[in-house]
Amino acid sequence: MKIHLVGPGGAGKSTVGVLLSDRLNTPFVDLDTCFRDCAGDISDYLQHCGYQAYARKNVDVYRSIVTKDGVLALSSGFMTYAGEVHPSYAETRAAIAESSTTFVLLPSLDLETCVAEIVRRQVRRPLGLVASREEAKIRERFTIYMALPAPKVTTLQAPDAVVAEIIDVLQRNRRSQWRSAAR
Numbered sequence: 001m002k003i004h005l006v007g008p009g010g011a012g013k014s015t016v017g018v019l020l021s022d023r024l025n026t027p028f029v030d031l032d033t034c035f036r037d038c039a040g041d042i043s044d045y046l047q048h049c050g051y052q053a054y055a056r057k058n059v060d061v062y063r064s065i066v067t068k069d070g071v072l073a074l075s076s077g078f079m080t081y082a083g084e085v086h087p088s089y090a091e092t093r094a095a096i097a098e099s100s101t102t103f104v105l106l107p108s109l110d111l112e113t114c115v116a117e118i119v120r121r122q123v124r125r126p127l128g129l130v131a132s133r134e135e136a137k138i139r140e141r142f143t144i145y146m147a148l149p150a151p152k153v154t155t156l157q158a159p160d161a162v163v164a165e166i167i168d169v170l171q172r173n174r175r176s177q178w179r180s181a182a183r
Contacts, residue, residue: 001026002066003170004096005073007105007145008138010121012155012162013073016105019163020071027070031078035061043127052085059086066092076137080144100173102150103166109152111142117156 003020005013014030021028032042038061039045046054058075065072079097083090096102107117115138122134146152153165 001101002069002099003071003166004099004102004150005071005105006079006096006102006148006150007076007155008118008141009076009134010118010125011076011105011107012159013105015159016155016162016166017071017073019159020166023163023167024071027068028073029065029068029070030073031058031062031065031075032073034065035075038064052082055081055085059089059092063088063092077141079148080141097148097150099150101170102148103169104145104148104150104152105155105162106142106145106152107156108154109146111139113156114142115139 001024003024003026005017005020007013017028017030035042035045035058039057042054045057049057055077058078059081062074062078074096079093081089081093083093086092106114107121108114115135118138119131119134122129123131151169153162153169155162
């Protein structure tokens with residue numbers, strides 16, 4: 001089984017992903033780590049090649065690892081790229097969005113609470129992120145995340161509670177699929 005965790009930077013994808021993979025006894029894969037292993041530092045890549053080239057390369061990196069089962073934390077902007085960024089992006093994005101094992105992680109489903117928490121979390125990271133830029137980014141992407149058909153899981157709760165909620169949804173989906181197949 002492949003589980004996708006989608007959401008902004010600072011939503012808790014990596015924290016929850018590691019715990020979830022431990023609970024399910026399956027590998028954890030962080031797309032940002034895979035990108036760094038393949039193409040080097042993301043900030044350097046962005047500075048030298050630009051965002052469009054980064055997004056295109058990131059889709060290539062995703063496609064190179066997509067066959068692996070496990071819990072996969074996507075890059076924060078992965079589901080927000082322009083449709084023409086890569087020849088396979090629209091199809092790839094649709095498959096992720098429509099999968100019964102994709103989850104959108106957000107601190108809150110309320111825009112202002114979500115923005116405040118993402119900014120708080122992001123500026124605490126040792127990445128030199130600027131609060132105003134992080135605020136603009138989450139404000140721009142929030143409606144995209146909310147429009148995804150995947151279940152939304154809030155991360156202002158303890159990480160173990162987030163994991164329990166995801167596992168509960170996975171189990172309900174499995175039971176539902178089982179009942180449908182039995183008919």
